[in-house]
Amino acid sequence: MVDVSQHELVPDHSLLDEPEHVEEVLEEYNVKKTDLPKITRTDPALPDAAEPGDVVRIERDSRTTDTAVVYRLVVDS
Numbered sequence: 893m894v895d896v897s898q899h900e901l902v903p904d905h906s907l908l909d910e911p912e913h914v915e916e917v918l919e920e921y922n923v924k925k926t927d928l929p930k931i932t933r934t935d936p937a938l939p940d941a942a943e944p945g946d947v948v949r950i951e952r953d954s955r956t957t958d959t960a961v962v963y964r965l966v967v968d969s
Contacts, residue, residue, distance in 0.1 A: 896936040903952040905937050908963075914947050917963055931964035942966045 896902060908914050918925060925947070933944055942948060946966045954960040 897938075902937045903950050905939060906949050906951075907939055907942055908947045908949055917947065921963075925965060928963055928965040930967045932969045933966055934969060938966065944968050 897905065908917065914925070925945075928947065931938065931948060933942060938948065944966050948964045948966060950962045950964060952960045952962070
């Protein structure tokens, strides 16, 4: 079976595992957790440990800023 998360075109997905890190992100963007864009738990690029309610940091290559970081809230579906 192919591990999609290891494909070169899939950006890095990592869990924000400390509540303090999540709070820092929410404070920086002045949003609530539920305001974050959603990503389903069944997305193959997510780390295996991701559970609904977790926040995932996605780091993509960008032409304008070298790397672009976005955050997503893991939901059931």
